[in-house]
Every structure is written in structure tokens, then in C-alpha cells.
Amino acid sequence: xxxxxxxxxxxxxxxxxxxxxxxxxxxxxxxxxxxxxxxxxxxxxxxxxxxxxxxxxxxxxxxxxxxxxxxxxxxxxxxxxxxxxxxxxxxxxxxxxxxxxxxxxxxxxxxxxxxxxxxxxxxxxxxxxxxxxxxxxxxxxxxxxxxxxxxxxxxxxxxxxxxxxxxxxxxxxxxxxxxxxxxxxxxxxxxxxxxxxxxxxxxxxxxxxxxxxxxxxxxxxxxxxxxxxxxxxxxxxxxxxxxxxxxxxxxxxxxxxxxxxxxxxxxxxxxxxxxxxxxxxxxxxxxxxxxxxxxxxxxxxxxxxxxxxxxxxxxxxxxxxxxxxxxxxxxxxxxxxxxxxxxxxxxxxxxxxxxxxxxxxxxxxxxxxxxxxxxxxxxxxxxxxxxxxxxxxxxxxxxxxxxxxxxxxxxxxxxxxxxxxxxxxxxxxxxxxxxxxxxxxxxxxxxxxxxxxxxxxxxxxxxxxxxxxxxxxxxxxxxxxxxxxxxxxxxxxxxxxxxxxxxxxxxxxxxxxxxxxxxxxxxxxxxxxxxxxxxxxxxxxxxxxxxxxxxxxxxxxxxxxxxxxxxxxxxxxxxxxxxxxxxxxxxxxxxxxxxxxxxxxxxxxxxxxxxxxxxxxxxxxxxxxxxxxxxxxxxxxxxxxxxxxxxxxxxxxxxxxxxxxxxxxxxxxxxxxxxxxxxxxxxxxxxxxxxxxxx
Numbered sequence: 001x002x003x004x005x006x007x008x009x010x011x012x013x014x015x016x017x018x019x020x021x022x023x024x025x026x027x028x029x030x031x032x033x034x035x036x037x038x039x040x041x042x043x044x045x046x047x048x049x050x051x052x053x054x055x056x057x058x059x060x061x062x063x064x065x066x067x068x069x070x071x072x073x074x075x076x077x078x079x080x081x082x083x084x085x086x087x088x089x090x091x092x093x094x095x096x097x098x099x100x101x102x103x104x105x106x107x108x109x110x111x112x113x114x115x116x117x118x119x120x121x122x123x124x125x126x127x128x129x130x131x132x133x134x135x136x137x138x139x140x141x142x143x144x145x146x147x148x149x150x151x152x153x154x155x156x157x158x159x160x161x162x163x164x165x166x167x168x169x170x171x172x173x174x175x176x177x178x179x180x181x182x183x184x185x186x187x188x189x190x191x192x193x194x195x196x197x198x199x200x201x202x203x204x205x206x207x208x209x210x211x212x213x214x215x216x217x218x219x220x221x222x223x224x225x226x227x228x229x230x231x232x233x234x235x236x237x238x239x240x241x242x243x244x245x246x247x248x249x250x251x252x253x254x255x256x257x258x259x260x261x262x263x264x265x266x267x268x269x270x271x272x273x274x275x276x277x278x279x280x281x282x283x284x285x286x287x288x289x290x291x292x293x294x295x296x297x298x299x300x301x302x303x304x305x306x307x308x309x310x311x312x313x314x315x316x317x318x319x320x321x322x323x324x325x326x327x328x329x330x331x332x333x334x335x336x337x338x339x340x341x342x343x344x345x346x347x348x349x350x351x352x353x354x355x356x357x358x359x360x361x362x363x364x365x366x367x368x369x370x371x372x373x374x375x376x377x378x379x380x381x382x383x384x385x386x387x388x389x390x391x392x393x394x395x396x397x398x399x400x401x402x403x404x405x406x407x408x409x410x411x412x413x414x415x416x417x418x419x420x421x422x423x424x425x426x427x428x429x430x431x432x433x434x435x436x437x438x439x440x441x442x443x444x445x446x447x448x449x450x451x452x453x454x455x456x457x458x459x460x461x462x463x464x465x466x467x468x469x470x471x472x473x474x475x476x477x478x479x480x481x482x483x484x485x486x487x488x489x490x491x492x493x494x495x496x497x498x499x500x501x502x503x504x505x506x507x508x509x510x511x512x513x514x515x516x517x518x519x520x521x522x523x524x525x526x527x528x529x530x531x532x533x534x535x536x537x538x539x540x541x542x543x544x545x546x547x548x549x550x551x552x553x554x555x556x557x558x559x560x561x562x563x564x565x566x567x568x569x570x571x572x573x574x575x576x577x578x579x580x581x582x583x584x585x586x587x588x589x590x591x592x593x594x595x596x597x598x599x600x601x602x603x604x605x606x607x608x609x610x611x612x613x614x615x616x617x618x619x620x621x622x623x624x625x626x627x628x629x630x631x632x633x634x635x636x637x638x639x640x641x642x643x644x645x646x647x648x649x650x651x652x653x654x655x656x657x658x659x660x661x662x663x664x665x666x667x668x669x670x671x672x673x674x675x676x677x678x679x680x681x682x683x684x685x686x687x688x689x690x691x692x693x694x695x
Contacts, residue, residue: 005062008050008234009489010043011264012068015291015341015361016393016460017042018486018667021050021061022493028054029486031393031460031667033361039070040225044232058233065492067241067263069292070221071214075261075312075324078116080213081157081188085117086147086176087205088164089124095205103321113324116209121156123147125163125176131506133169144176148183159184160212162192162205167504170197188215195256196327198600199504203309203327210312210326211258218257222250239497239535241267244329245304246498246606249535259328261312262335264488265295269304269331271491272456275481277302277612278683285439285453286333287469288487289462291341291378292358296439297333298446298453305446306559307332308502308548308600329500329604334442338434340378340461341365344427346415354431366407367399375411375423377431377461379404383424385632385643386464386662386671394666421640425633432465432635436472447586450475458487460668467659467673467688468635478676482648482684485667497539498606499531508552509572509596517570520601521545528605536607543567544604549579552595558582559602567603616682621654634660634674641674651680 009020012034020029030050035041043066051058074080087094095115104110125144128137151159159180166173170193180189190212196204226238240253243262253260265288272286276299284299298305310330311323337356341364344354354377359365365376367389381387382404389399405420413423443450455478457466463480470478483490501524507513525543532541545567548557560582566574575598580590624646632643643660648670656679657663659672663686672678676688 006056006060007063007065007493008047008061009267009492010046010064010066011267011486011489011492012039012042012066012070013264013290013292014069014073014358015339015364017046018489019043019046019050020483020486020489020493021054021056023054023056026054027483027490029483029489029667031396031485033364033397036360036362039068039221040228043225044228047229047232047234059235061234061236063236064229064234064238065241065247065495066225066238067267067488067492068260069264071218071257071260072262072312074214074217075116075210079217080116081216082155083117083121083158083160083209083213084151084154084156085122085160085162085205085209085212087122087124087162088128089126091164091201092122092124093119094202095122095209097202099202099321101321113322116206116213116324121154123150127163127172129163129165129169129172131165131168133165135169135171139172139175141175141179144179145183148180151180151187152184156187157216158188158190158212160190160192160205160208162201162208164201166191166193167197167199167204188212188219190215195258197503198308198327199506200327203325206325207258207327210261210324211256214257215254218260219254222254226250241492241495242499243331244306244498244500244604245270245331245495246500247492247495247535248497248499248531252499252531252534258326261326261328262310262330262333265297265333265335266331267488267491267495268295268458269297269299269333269491270495271458271481271487272297273299273302273304274491274494274612275456275479275685276454278615279479279685280614281454283448283453285450285455285473285475287435287439287455287457287462287466288459289435289457289465290339290459291461292337292339292360293335293356294338294435294438294459294462295333295335296435296442297331298442298448305332306330308559329502329602334438336434336438338377338431340381341376342431343374343376344380344430345374345411350416352412352416352426352430354427354434365404367401367404368397369400369403373407373410375404375407375427377427379407380424380427381461381464383408383420384428385630385640387669388630388664391664421633425635425638428465428468429635432468432472435465436469439469439473454479456481458484460485463668463670465671467671467676470688470690471636471673471675476690478688480670480686480688483667485665494609496607496609497532497535498604499528500602500604501525501528501531502600502602504600505598507598509576509598512570512572512575514570514572517601518568521567521570521603524601524603525605528603532605532607539607541605541607544606546602546604547575547598548600548602549575549596549598551591552597557599558586615685618653618679618682620656620679621652623657624651624655630662632660632662632671636673636675643672648686651686653680653682655680
């Protein structure tokens with residue numbers, strides 16, 4: 001029987017780079033500090049470490065699946081390529097005018113986020129399509145050729161092309177792309193009809209600009225990474241996790257890097273969905289807290305919630321409209337600056353503020369001893385007794401409690417006249433409340449009651465904060481899966497190859513065109529399948545069909561999944577019935593007599609996902625022996641208690657541990673608060689349950 005293939009999952013975070021090597025049922029993992037200036041260096045270092053841990057040579061790796069925050073960070077930090085935008089005459093300022101909505105209507109000093117490109121890098125051509133795709137003003141080839149010469153003189157590295165109504169008729173955009181390729185062979189070009197062929201020009205233009213802005217950076221990085229891996233002996237296919245929860249090849253990732261913006265968090269949601277399936281859970285709150293950010297996602301029926309538009313770099317926390325809209329298929333989640341490296345300070349009204357600024361990996365929290373002087377969440381966790389200063393990250397990063405105490409005293413305790421322990425408690429409570437509030441808002445926006453949910457917590461910092469978050473949210477049960485500290489990297493290894501193709505074609509249901517609907521779905525299925533087939537030449541490929549529908553006059557749509565037969569033989573009655581059912585589920589009612597419209601059509605092609613084996617039930621067998629204790633501050637009781645210490649790898653199924661307790665492993669520590677009891681399950685998960693809900 002042949003040996004199972006060796007696969008490597010790699011997740012680059014703001015603080016740590018996580019690597020998971022999997023060979024059949026065997027799994028090994030390491031965490032190394034991210035190297036921001038050359039991210040591939042951390043990957044190579046970690047790859048050698050994890051291979052040595054597994055007793056394998058690097059050449060044994062058959063496949064590498066990678067997710068990264070590089071695209072997101074480049075947009076947030078505004079360090080992309082010198083980029084130009086070509087658009088329709090009269091629409092030069094669309095990305096600056098935005099939608100003209102005020103996301104904070106009572107703030108008289110509201111400052112809108114700056115567009116990615118200043119006005120002098122936005123150019124226009126005299127052309128025009130109408131909303132049906134008919135040409136109103138033809139495109140003059142000579143004008144485009146002259147503009148190409150101007151762009152050459154401007155020394156641009158990348159060009160975004162976004163014309164009005166090009167999602168209906170892309171002829172003018174294609175011609176511009178052809179002229180630019182001929183006259184500017186070294187310049188990268190992004191066409192909105194390829195990047196995001198959807199209605200609403202602000203979102204479409206902004207997404208195309210974002211793609212062009214990060215394209216040279218990501219293409220260079222991916223090229224360097226592939227070369228370094230080959231040089232180190234890992235001459236195998238490299239794939240990238242995309243924001244929608246699937247995997248694409250490296251060429252597609254280089255062409256559409258904007259699809260990588262949420263790749264790391266998407267891997268975490270896939271990981272949580274896999275755990276939910278194994279445990280038969282239909283309502284799950286995925287809680288992923290790493291070194292830089294925390295991500296919260298709702299998972300219904302073992303499937304993460306998805307969206308068509310999301311925002312990067314919000315200037316107002318929790319405020320829709322305050323960020324940079326990206327119109328691509330994405331797993332819908334809330335992301336806030338609340339990680340182990342998030343820095344704290346006291347503001348002008350003597351309140352503790354935490355994040356979004358992060359210490360990252362350079363210099364890192366004060367306790368890392370790498371030059372950091374400001375207190376981070378990790379410094380508070382260390383001071384509160386949650387972390388072992390000797391065993392952190394498997395003993396590879398010794399922590400300095402004195403440095404943490406000094407930073408807390410200087411930045412928080414001193415200004416507020418608090419002892420160091422209370423300063424640490426205040427910092428931890430603020431970051432936990434920030435995350436709890438984000439979860440509440442996300443649940444309310446989606447009409448969900450979190451009391452009915454089970455939390456799945458993972459990421460290096462989430463198990464430290466999960467119990468307190470459950471207390472704040474009224475969630476009775478939390479699962480911490482094995483490998484929680486490197487959950488996103490494991491999620492990459494669980495994800496299917498997939499690609500979602502979208503197109504805006506406006507259609508009123510009263511004038512439903514079945515032939516056109518069938519043609520649209522067929523073309524989108526061919527497009528999506530072609531991308532997936534480039535990754536896997538033999539696997540069966542399934543298609544998932546969806547339309548976005550609304551009542552006439554509404555400003556936004558809801559996604560309506562369709563069965564395959566409704567896509568292959570479209571019937572308006574099926575579309576309307578599905579829309580009415582989903583609309584009523586979301587809003588509690590339907591609107592009789594109103595016209596219904598379709599705005600966007602979508603097909604997601606995907607390879608099969610392995611069916612998760614159900615987890616066997618276990619009976620509680622009592623507490624395992626532990627003679628070790630460490631004092632830990634318990635936020636729920638507001639007191640310091642001796643917490644019993646357990647090693648996770650020594651726990652057997654059925655072992656129960658009453659809080660306060662600490663369950664340690666190489667990548668993280670599980671904090672069991674005094675309000676919780678933990679039990680080891682058959683698959684290695686640790687379930688934490690509130691005392692009042694114990695069987």
C-alpha cells in the first residue's frame with residue numbers, strides 16, 4: 001500500500017508563521033516568528049523545522065497550500081505599486097466620492113478614508129456604454145495609444161481599467177487592455193471585467209484598483225517563494241487559499257491577488273466548519289484570535305456564511321462604509337485589531353484602549369525581549385498567570401515577566417494609579433469586551449441569537465480568552481480542537497479546490513428570460529470549472545448555483561441558492577419561491593405584489609470535500625492527576641486562584657478538569673475559568689461547558 005502523500009499548510013500572520021505537515025493521520029506543526037521584510041524566509045525556516053520534527057526530508061513534500069496576510073497588509077499600510085486608473089470620462093472621482101453615505105452621521109468632523117489613488121493618477125477616456133451594453137460613444141484607439149505614452153512617462157508599474165457598464169459589455173475594456181499590453185509590455189494590467197464583473201461602479205472600480213495596486217508586490221513575492229522552495233528541495237506544486245474558502249493555483253493568485261485579501265482567516269473558518277461537521281453542530285461561532293487580529297464568523301449547517309462584498313481597513317470600528325470595499329466572493333466575518341500583539345494605551349479621558357495597532361513580530365510584545373516597550377495583550381496574559389514564561393511556543397520563545405510588568409506600569413498602571421495586576425486585568429477585560437461586542441453586532445446584523453451557538457476557538461491566543469468571551473456572550477459550550485494554535489494552516493489542508501465566477505445581468509422576474517438565464521449559468525460554470533481544472537486535472541467538480549435578488553427599489557440583494565436543475569432548466573416560479581422563503585427567514589415576512597429583480601448570477605465550482613467522520617461519545621472519567629499549580633487571575637471572580645496545570649497530550653478521552661485550570665500545549669494554552677468545566681473528547685477536542693449547563 002503506497003504511503004500517504006505529504007502536504008504542508010502555511011499561514012503567514014502578522015506575528016507568527018504557522019506550518020502544519022500532514023501525512024495521512026500523522027500531523028506535525030511549528031510556529032516561527034514572521035519575517036515581514038521577506039516573508040518567505042520564515043516559511044523556509046519553519047519548513048525545515050517541521051520536516052525535522054516529522055523525520056522527513058523537504059523533498060518528500062508533495063503539495064504546499066499557503067495563505068497570507070500580505071495582500072491585506074499592503075492595502076492597509078498603503079505600500080503597493082505606483083498605479084494608475086483608466087476610467088470613463090466624467091467618472092474620474094468615483095473612488096473618492098464613494099457612495100456619499102455618512103457612516104457616522106452625527107460626527108461633524110467626519111473624515112472619509114483616502115482613496116488608494118490620488119486624483120493625478122486617475123485618467124479618463126471619452127467612451128460610454130449604456131446599462132444594456134449598447135455603445136453610446138465609441139472608444140478612440142488613438143486616444144488610448146496616446147494615454148499609454150503618458151503612462152509610460154509616468155513610470156507606472158500597474159494599471160487598473162474600470163469603465164462604466166463594462167460588466168455588461170467588456171469590448172472597450174478588452175481593447176484598452178490589448179493596447180496597454182502592446183505599448184507597455186512591462187506594466188501589469190487589471191481589467192474590471194475580469195476582476196469583478198459586477199454592477200455598482202464604486203465597488204467594482206475600487207476592487208480593480210486594489211487588485212492592480214498589490215499585483216506587482218504579490219507577483220514578486222509568489223515568484224520569490226516558488227524559487228526559494230525549489231532551491232530548498234521542495235519542488236512541488238504551490239497553491240493559495242483564497243478569500244472564499246477554496247484553493248487556487250499560484251498563477252491565478254498572481255493574476256487576481258485581491259482574492260487573497262482574507263485568505264488566512266478563510267482557512268480558519270474552513271477549519272471550524274470541519275470541526276462542526278465532525279461534531280454534528282449546526283450553529284457555530286468561529287473565534288480565531290492570533291497575534292495581530294481576532295476573526296469572528298457564523299457557521300450554519302457546517303457552512304461558513306459568505307458575502308459578495310467586504311471592507312478592508314475600516315477607519316471606524318464596526319462601522320460599515322468606513323473602510324475600503326472589495327467586491328469578491330468572501331467568507332463573511334468580522335475582523336478587529338485584537339490579538340496577542342495588540343498594544344494598549346490610556347486615552348485622553350483615562351480609558352484603556354487596546355489595538356488596532358500591533359507590536360507584530362518586530363519587536364513584538366514587551367515580554368519577547370526584542371525591544372518592545374509598550375504593553376500588549378500577551379503581556380497582560382503573562383502577568384495574569386495564563387502563560388508559562390518558559391514553555392511559550394514550545395519553549396522556543398522565552399518570555400520576560402519583569403518586562404511585561406514594567407510596560408504595564410509605564411503605559412497603563414501609572415497613568416491610572418493601578419497596581420500592575422489590576423492594569424493587566426483592565427487590559428484583558430477591554431480586549432475581551434471589544435471582541436464580545438464585535439460578536440454581538442455581527443449576530444444582530446444576521447438575526448442570530450448566540451445563546452444557541454457553540455463556540456469553536458482556535459489561533460494562538462483564542463484558547464486563552466475563549467472562556468471569558470463565552471461568559472460575556474452567554475454561550476454555554478466551547479470546543480478547542482487539537483492543533484488549535486495553528487488552526488488556519490490546518491484549514492488550508494481541509495479546503496477544496498474552488499473558484500467562484502460572478503456576473504451582473506439585470507433581470508426583472510416579470511420579464512424572466514429562461515434561455516438567457518441558462519446561458520449565463522452555463523458560461524459561468526465553464527469559467528469557474530476551467531480555473532479549478534487548472535489546479536486538479538482529474539478530481540470530480542461540482543457546481544453550486546446562486547442568484548442575488550431583491551424587491552424593486554431596494555438598495556441591496558440577498559443570496560438565493562438554487563438546485564442544479566433550476567440552473568440548467570430555469571423556471572421563474574422556482575426562483576421566486578426560493579427568494580420568498582429566504583427573504584422571510586431573514587426578515588420575518590415577504591412583500592406581496594412587489595416586483596422582484598435578479599442583479600448578480602454566481603457559480604462556484606468546487607472539488608469534493610472529505611466527509612467528516614462523526615465523533616464518538618465519551619463518558620466522564622474524572623480528573624487526571626496533576627501535582628502542579630500556577631497562580632492565575634480569574635476575571636469572572638475578580639480574584640487570583642491557584643490553577644491546576646494539565647498537559648494536553650497526556651489527557652485521555654473522558655478526562656474532566658474543573659476550573660480554574662490551565663491546559664498547556666506547544667502552540668497555545670487553554671484557560672478554564674472558575675465558571676467552566678473541561679472534558680477531553682474522543683477526537684482530542686477539549687469541550688468547556690458552563691457549570692449551570694453540565695449534564
